[in-house]
Amino acid sequence: MPEGHSIVDKAGHQRDSVRIKWYEDGTGRTYRQHHLGSDEVPDIEIASGDLATVDIYPRDAVPVFVGHYWLTGTPTPLAANVACTDYSGAKDGKLVAYRWDGESELSADKFHWVETE
Incomplete structure (x- = not known):
């Protein structure tokens, strides 16, 4: 998550990271759109550099x-x-x-x- 942003998980813990949809390209999306989970994630655009180290699972790879x-x-x-x-x-x-x-x-x-x- 960008600095200064966090979520509270279902167990009540504050977290500054979220699980993303590693099987989809997140370019041009918001954290809420690319998060795999609740809608409690801020609806702010993902900076291009934030996904620089993410390897997207190829659509033609084995299931x-x-x-x-x-x-x-x-x-x-x-x-x-x-x-x-x-x-x-x-x-x-x-x-x-x-x-x-x-x-x-x-x-x-x-x-x-x-x-x-």
């Missing part, structure tokens, strides 16, 4: 499945070749899986889940 994001809502690919299967299964969310058959472009209809309590 990757990730976790530790605690997403909500209906599971869907984050990008054509990026899927998260962490939908807060331990905290009244969903226990999520993706049935991958070797396809290079992921599909929302291949997610499977059960609600947890």
Whole structure:
């Protein structure tokens, strides 16, 4: 985050960094648009130098499945070749899986889940 800006995470901790969408180019976007998480991130433009060290995951790379994001809502690919299967299964969310058959472009209809309590 730019100097002087911070967010408070869901556990109440003040943070001066945010998780960005490493699978999308953030050029010309705001921190809120490029943040993977809540809308509590300031809606200020990202300076071009702030993304200078970020390697964007190529759209033609092999699909990757990730976790530790605690997403909500209906599971869907984050990008054509990026899927998260962490939908807060331990905290009244969903226990999520993706049935991958070797396809290079992921599909929302291949997610499977059960609600947890």
